[in-house]
Amino acid sequence: KTxxxxxxxxxxxxxxxxxxxxxxxxxxxxxxxxxxxxxLTKEMRLQELLINYTIPPExxxxxxxxxxxxxxxxxxxxxxxxxxxxxxxxxxxxxxxxAFEQFDKDLDMVYWTYGNVAPAPKKKREKKKRKKGRKxxxxxxxxxxxQQLQEVx
Numbered sequence: 001k002t003x004x005x006x007x008x009x010x011x012x013x014x015x016x017x018x019x020x021x022x023x024x025x026x027x028x029x030x031x032x033x034x035x036x037x038x039x040l041t042k043e044m045r046l047q048e049l050l051i052n053y054t055i056p057p058e059x060x061x062x063x064x065x066x067x068x069x070x071x072x073x074x075x076x077x078x079x080x081x082x083x084x085x086x087x088x089x090x091x092x093x094x095x096x097x098x099a100f101e102q103f104d105k106d107l108d109m110v111y112w113t114y115g116n117v118a119p120a121p122k123k124k125r126e127k128k129k130r131k132k133g134r135k136x137x138x139x140x141x142x143x144x145x146x147q148q149l150q151e152v153x
Contacts, residue, residue: 051060063078070077 055063066079067076068079069075
């Protein structure tokens with residue numbers, strides 16, 4: 001009898017431990033799902049903000065009317081998008097490559113390389129403190145200009 005009770009007690013404890021493990025795993029899954037929901041709502045709000053800021057409401061309604069979900073590729077598709085924007089712009093024909101040969105011949109000697117030519121480094125200017133005797137120093141450095149100014153005055 002006691003062996004059966006011990007065996008049943010052991011089975012009960014293992015079942016109880018398994019249930020607690022399953023509960024913990026379930027809680028972890030719920031937490032990850034909640035985190036995913038928070039992240040997705042944050043991204044969705046950002047997308048909605050960008051859409052509302054860049055696309056006028058009347059065009060949003062127009063897009064919503066003409067959009068369909070494509071199960072095969074798993075994307076939203078807008079009907080008749082091929083007939084919009086740059087797709088409808090009249091294309092200008094590209095000139096044949098012979099048209100550019102005359103420019104290549106004329107400019108052969110103009111530009112040889114850009115690699116070795118570097119601009120001279122700029123010198124940093126240090127701010128000098130103004131001194132009271134600045135006028136005197138300028139007058140000493142440029143006596144001819146000072147003399148001309150005195151003659152005019």
